[in-house]
Amino acid sequence: MSESEQGIGGLWVRVFIMGREHEVPQGLTIMKAMEYAGYQFIRGAGCRGGFCGACGTVYRLENDYKLKFGLACQTTVEDGMYLAVLPFTPAEKAVYDIEKLRPSKTVLLEYYPEIAKCVSCNTCSKACPQELKVMDYVQAALKGDIVKVAHLSFDCIQCGLCAMRCPVGIVPYFVGQLARRLYARYISKPSRMPTLRVEELKEGKFDAEFEKLLSMNLEELKQLYEKVEMEE
């Protein structure tokens, strides 16, 4: 048995995957624990790095009444965990042509009128594995503040757990997505630096340096890489 199969320090935890009890090594993520228990992911797994939002998961712990939320690829198993992965959120996404929209005060309300039903219970924020202020961006959408919605929802990974929990049927992650698209298309200024850098590339500013790198062998490249100063 390899070290990972024995768990850290050889400890095991009991988890209940969709109601069935399994003993799995402590320290694994929910996703790895499920694979250890014999599950094979054909949906509900994507990047395995906390970015794609495919593995939204709900769980409860013994003797705790509160429902908890996480990503299966990021959350580690705990003893007495009852869990289910929710690989898909049934949700209606508005159909729009971003080129035909305008970043008006009422455009978000027009495409997602149900945001007006928000009761500010904040259940969406409590469900967010990214710990975003979901309710606050839904409220900003109601006020027509596209910039605030875009900023507050920037780290959204579209897992859909907010929409699963909303008592009035709002789909916050699609509202945030529309705001970010409007922000990118109409509000944010084009970035100056990439344009300049493309010009520099065309002018051949970095040609000599590339030639030098291409002529190096693996050992030389490794040595060079180790000397690179990283920004903190």
Add this chain to the structure above:
Amino acid sequence: MMGGNGLEQLYFPGCTLKTTAENFEITAKETAKVLGVNLVEIEDWVCCGTVHSLTTDDLMHHLAPTRILIRAQEMGKKMGLGWEDGCSLFTLCSMCYNTLSQLNELVKESPDKLDIINDFMDEEADYEGKVKVLHLLELYKQIGVEKIKAKVIAPLNGLKVAPYYGCLLLRPKKVAIDNLEDPTIMEDLIKALGADPVDNPYKSKCCGTFHTVDKPYLVANLAYKILTYARRAGAETIVLSCPLCAFNLENRQEEIKELYPDFQRMPVFYFTQLMAIAFGLGDFCRFETNYVDPLPLLKSKNIIKVKG
């Protein structure tokens, strides 16, 4: 607290003032400055929910107004706005005023309900029930007619104005901003600006509120009554403090015209727009967003001079 811009007062705008009624907010802020008041918007406010739920076990719909009052409470503490007696929170929209005010009454009467609400919102500070919800008209009453008069540089002489309270500023009695049968708070302001208030029988009749969405003609009929009786009483315009009342009394004049071809359109003002004109700040009124152009009336009264 006296800041560089005058007396600082916490202020709750509400969603509509950020979208379709921006002219209400901008004129309120600018005219308040003239009277030495700096309206400070509370941080991260949420929609009030627009209607106070009367269902006894429906606490869900009280979360939003409670959250607003918590955030006002915390900001009031941070700014040191007379916290020992609780700070004041001013509202502009009649609907927000009513919803927030009724919530305050509910938690005073039912501390058990406040406990449940506070427990549910475990991510917020507890609401202590001490924020005073007031309408901006009440602040202007406190400031007094004489001080307002002193700031008038373009008096609204000869303008006959019907005050319209609607159903939310005066009822229920425990949240009424004035005597619910015989209010004078708007009349006093109208007089201070140099205009003539015109009493009218439907001044506190409901405009039909959200029925405007699915029953526009029902609302058009209500608005027709309110406007027609105001005109019969001698009014040339109507003044109010609610974006939904404004929509129903102004934009529904289109449907009124369909139902009653003889109907004569009547301009509608927010009370802060009338103040802005009288204080010489007419440019903030953004009359281009008004459905019924009020400029011909103002020009005919020589209140706004015809240019060129």
